[in-house]
Amino acid sequence: MTETAVRTSLSRRLVRLAEAATTPLLPADYLDLVAPLRPGADLRARVVSVRPETRDAATLVLKPGADWAGHVPGQYLRIGVDVDGVRQWRAYSLTHGPRRDGHISITVKAVPGGTVSPYLVHETKPGTLVHLEPAAGDFVLPTEARKLLFVTAGSGITPVIGMLRNLFPVTEEGVARPSGKPAHDIVVLHVAPSEPDSIFLADLRALEAAGAIRLVARYDDQHGVLDLADLAGLVPDLAERTTYACGPGGLLDALTEHHESAGLPLFTEQFRPTMIEPGEGGTLHFADGRSVEADGATPLLEVAESAGVLMPSGCRMGVCFGCVLPLKEGAVRDLRNGAITTVDPTTSAAGGVPIQTCINAAAGDCHLAH
Amino acid sequence: MTVLQKKSESPIAHLSPEDVELIGIELDAIRQEVLDSRGARDARYIRKVITTQRYLELGSRAVLLASVFPPAWILGTAGLSVAKILENMEIGHNIMHGQWDWMRDPKIHSTTWEWDNASPSEQWKHSHNELHHTYTNVVGKDNDLGYGIMRVDEDQRWHPMYLGQPLWNFVNACFFEYGIAAYDLELGRNLRIPKEKRSEDFKARAKATLKKIRRQMTKDYVVHPALSIPTGSFLPTLAANFTANLVRNLWTHSVIMCGHFPEGVETFEKKSIEGETRGEWYLRQMLGSANISGGAATHMMTGNLSFQIEHHLFPDLPSNRYAEIAPKVRALFDKYDLNYHAAPLPKQVASAWHKIVRLSLPNGWLDDTNAKNAPKQLAKLYKMTTGGPKVRRLIEAADRRARNDARINAA
Numbered sequence: 001m002t003e004t005a006v007r008t009s010l011s012r013r014l015v016r017l018a019e020a021a022t023t024p025l026l027p028a029d030y031l032d033l034v035a036p037l038r039p040g041a042d043l044r045a046r047v048v049s050v051r052p053e054t055r056d057a058a059t060l061v062l063k064p065g066a067d068w069a070g071h072v073p074g075q076y077l078r079i080g081v082d083v084d085g086v087r088q089w090r091a092y093s094l095t096h097g098p099r100r101d102g103h104i105s106i107t108v109k110a111v112p113g114g115t116v117s118p119y120l121v122h123e124t125k126p127g128t129l130v131h132l133e134p135a136a137g138d139f140v141l142p143t144e145a146r147k148l149l150f151v152t153a154g155s156g157i158t159p160v161i162g163m164l165r166n167l168f169p170v171t172e173e174g175v176a177r178p179s180g181k182p183a184h185d186i187v188v189l190h191v192a193p194s195e196p197d198s199i200f201l202a203d204l205r206a207l208e209a210a211g212a213i214r215l216v217a218r219y220d221d222q223h224g225v226l227d228l229a230d231l232a233g234l235v236p237d238l239a240e241r242t243t244y245a246c247g248p249g250g251l252l253d254a255l256t257e258h259h260e261s262a263g264l265p266l267f268t269e270q271f272r273p274t275m276i277e278p279g280e281g282g283t284l285h286f287a288d289g290r291s292v293e294a295d296g297a298t299p300l301l302e303v304a305e306s307a308g309v310l311m312p313s314g315c316r317m318g319v320c321f322g323c324v325l326p327l328k329e330g331a332v333r334d335l336r337n338g339a340i341t342t343v344d345p346t347t348s349a350a351g352g353v354p355i356q357t358c359i360n361a362a363a364g365d366c367h368l369a370h
Numbered sequence: 371m372t373v374l375q376k377k378s379e380s381p382i383a384h385l386s387p388e389d390v391e392l393i394g395i396e397l398d399a400i401r402q403e404v405l406d407s408r409g410a411r412d413a414r415y416i417r418k419v420i421t422t423q424r425y426l427e428l429g430s431r432a433v434l435l436a437s438v439f440p441p442a443w444i445l446g447t448a449g450l451s452v453a454k455i456l457e458n459m460e461i462g463h464n465i466m467h468g469q470w471d472w473m474r475d476p477k478i479h480s481t482t483w484e485w486d487n488a489s490p491s492e493q494w495k496h497s498h499n500e501l502h503h504t505y506t507n508v509v510g511k512d513n514d515l516g517y518g519i520m521r522v523d524e525d526q527r528w529h530p531m532y533l534g535q536p537l538w539n540f541v542n543a544c545f546f547e548y549g550i551a552a553y554d555l556e557l558g559r560n561l562r563i564p565k566e567k568r569s570e571d572f573k574a575r576a577k578a579t580l581k582k583i584r585r586q587m588t589k590d591y592v593v594h595p596a597l598s599i600p601t602g603s604f605l606p607t608l609a610a611n612f613t614a615n616l617v618r619n620l621w622t623h624s625v626i627m628c629g630h631f632p633e634g635v636e637t638f639e640k641k642s643i644e645g646e647t648r649g650e651w652y653l654r655q656m657l658g659s660a661n662i663s664g665g666a667a668t669h670m671m672t673g674n675l676s677f678q679i680e681h682h683l684f685p686d687l688p689s690n691r692y693a694e695i696a697p698k699v700r701a702l703f704d705k706y707d708l709n710y711h712a713a714p715l716p717k718q719v720a721s722a723w724h725k726i727v728r729l730s731l732p733n734g735w736l737d738d739t740n741a742k743n744a745p746k747q748l749a750k751l752y753k754m755t756t757g758g759p760k761v762r763r764l765i766e767a768a769d770r771r772a773r774n775d776a777r778i779n780a781a
């Protein structure tokens with residue numbers, strides 16, 4: 001045996017010994033107590049700081065676990081936080097390029113009445129441990145130099161600021177233009193309800209002052225709501241540019257239509273997840289592709305069984321939890337007290353949300369991981 | 371005692387069907403109040419208990435590495451016993467009930483938790499959550515009533531083999547985790563089936579149980595003792611782990627006996643639960659459970675099964691909330707003139723043991739026996755034990771007649 005082979009077989013034996021000593025738990029369950037960010041742990045991060053950006057937005061700097069694989073500016077991550085004791089998952093764009101200290105950051109705007117964003121902006125304390133999924137998304141820049149237009153609305157500035165900070169790092173001497181990065185020609189069309197609500201406005205202005213970008217700011221309260229017919233006026237060389245847009249669905253839809261008819265290239269990133277409105281009944285889908293209609297008053301367990309699907313079950317009255325299955329997507333209503341559970345893939349844990357099928361009925365189309 | 375439906379004075383005779391449904395509505399409201407206020411405080415609670423338990427187990431096992439020194443042995447064994455009890459009761463039992471599923475934390479979830487016990491959690495959840503909690507105290511359906519090997523009710527015909535029942539019960543208490551595993555496997559019933567006819571399902575489950583037992587034993591009786599070899603503590607650590615398991619077994623067995631066995635807790639007929647309404651189901655849980663009164667430490671160490679009544683009414687509410695809702699539940703018992711069965715641990719354990727001894731003997735034997743008639747009673751018991759079914763039946767019939775006459779004369 002070679003030396004490394006000896007070493008790996010020895011470490012494998014040590015791992016097995018540790019497992020035998022901690023069963024039915026895993027060594028990881030104990031290591032998590034003291035080193036939750038170690039290599040091999042589930043992906044987590046510790047909140048390093050929370051810095052307010054505007055009245056209702058803040059940047060969270062995170063120290064990710066050792067296994068964080070990095071990201072490309074413009075990508076987002078999914079973060080899992082416990083709000084009122086319940087694990088919630090949401091997506092946030094990364095607002096820095098790769099940093100020297102290995103930290104990452106997200107900038108969150110508190111959506112009024114939202115579950116997670118107000119908590120992140122106003123209540124998160126440094127030191128809090130959060131859960132992560134690896135960076136994802138293909139809202140990223142081309143590698144060769146291009147003429148670009150960024151259209152950002154509201155908190156849609158976040159992925160763009162991540163890209164810009166990566167292209168033009170701020171050093172002690174001001175905004176730098178490192179060689180080795182593609183020399184894009186960039187226009188940023190920034191749309192916001194009003195000037196004070198604009199996240200990262202100071203950064204955009206500094207970039208403009210340094211000659212890195214041309215900034216076109218449009219505030220609803222000063223200029224009126226943006227009309228895309230004016231776009232060519234605001235950006236005269238629009239036809240030569242590739243557009244990257246991030247903002248509310250309405251703006252993106254309009255932009256898509258506009259660019260399609262003009263035959264212009266467009267990349268978009270939408271923040272608002274597909275909203276699931278609970279209703280009465282829906283179609284119940286199973287993992288193997290089968291589906292069946294479910295009314296709003298019959299438990300999913302019964303609906304599935306009468307369609308011939310073998311389902312786990314026990315008491316059939318909500319007591320034993322023998323019927324729990326993950327709901328990947330959809331909405332269900334607890335027949336005992338009317339409580340609604342909605343699940344959409346961007347705002348729930350990767351495997352879905354486990355529900356009791358014996359006391360929940362469809363409140364919309366439902367996808368069961370079964 | 372006898373099943374509630376056959377009692378001459380039923381403790382629920384004064385309730386109308388409307389009352390029963392009203393009780394159900396009031397209990398639903400208590401449940402909803404907890405659901406509406408469930409949150410960060412509760413999550414912090416269970417995480418803290420889990421973290422404390424893990425540090426306690428780690429610390430105790432570390433101390434036991436030097437268990438040749440008697441103080442280390444005592445400290446480590448005591449710590450490990452407490453850690454194992456916490457893990458099984460306040461943590462394992464309650465998580466596997468789905469009490470913490472609402473947190474959506476995959477590490478503290480009924481579908482993923484595995485506990486420090488011989489029975490794999492999958493099997494325990496089936497027999498405990500599905501069978502025991504659904505069929506609570508229904509004679510012939512709820513095997514928790516005597517774990518299928520005991521006489522728990524006057525209506526079960528007496529047989530001489532039941533004389534051994536107090537002894538079995540004690541042996542079962544000492545090795546309770548294996549008793550539970552055997553019971554979850556329905557080992558008795560399955561072993562009676564010829565080997566080649568046993569179901570695939572049983573074989574798979576038996577294999578899973580054996581694997582779990584092997585792992586558990588390797589941990590407690592091989593790995594940790596072996597890690598203690600450097601200080602010459604192999605045998606002391608082995609003994610410490612055995613003791614901790616024994617303590618845990620005796621303790622959990624006692625607590626569980628207190629939940630449904632004490633004198634005065636009702637049992638029910640199979641027929642009585644057909645088409646049971648939600649109110650009736652609640653009522654059965656109310657009458658079929660008994661609480662242990664005591665302080666915070668008692669509640670923690672019993673996994674809040676000291677609030678057995680509240681737990682049986684609402685098995686999926688977080689355990690830290692049972693103490694909070696207990697006064698409301700108790701007020702409801704008072705309002706409807708029902709017996710809220712609560713007593714300190716020693717009293718409940720004694721009461722449960724008394725019942726086990728009483729039922730190990732022919733009906734009425736223990737009550738009828740006093741210093742004066744003891745020789746006569748012993749002679750009768752001897753005859754019933756050795757005389758065969760016919761003799762037994764004759765004596766039982768004569769006893770019944772005598773008791774009837776006594777009742778009529780008294781009236």
Ligand SMILES: Cc1cc2nc3c(=O)[nH]c(=O)nc-3n(C[C@H](O)[C@H](O)[C@H](O)COP(=O)(O)OP(=O)(O)OC[C@H]3O[C@@H](n4cnc5c(N)ncnc54)[C@H](O)[C@@H]3O)c2cc1C
Pocket residue numbers: 076090091092093094106107108109110111112113114115116117118137155158159269270271272273275346347
């Ligand atoms: C790929 C991606 C990247 C994202 N990046 C960012 C980011 O960098 N910064 C950021 O602040 N957010 C970002 N979001 C949005 C974020 O994931 C959440 O949807 C948002 O923070 C609201 O969550 P909440 O729990 O507070 O609201 P919820 O409780 O989920 O929703 C409450 C109410 O707010 C409405 N709502 C939901 N989302 C929005 C929204 N984005 N704008 C306005 N109303 C909304 C809902 O319709 C609902 O009525 C991103 C989303 C996606 C899909």
Ligand code: FES
Pocket residue numbers: 313314315316317318319320321322323324356357358359
């Ligand atoms: S089958 Fe028992 S909780 Fe659903």
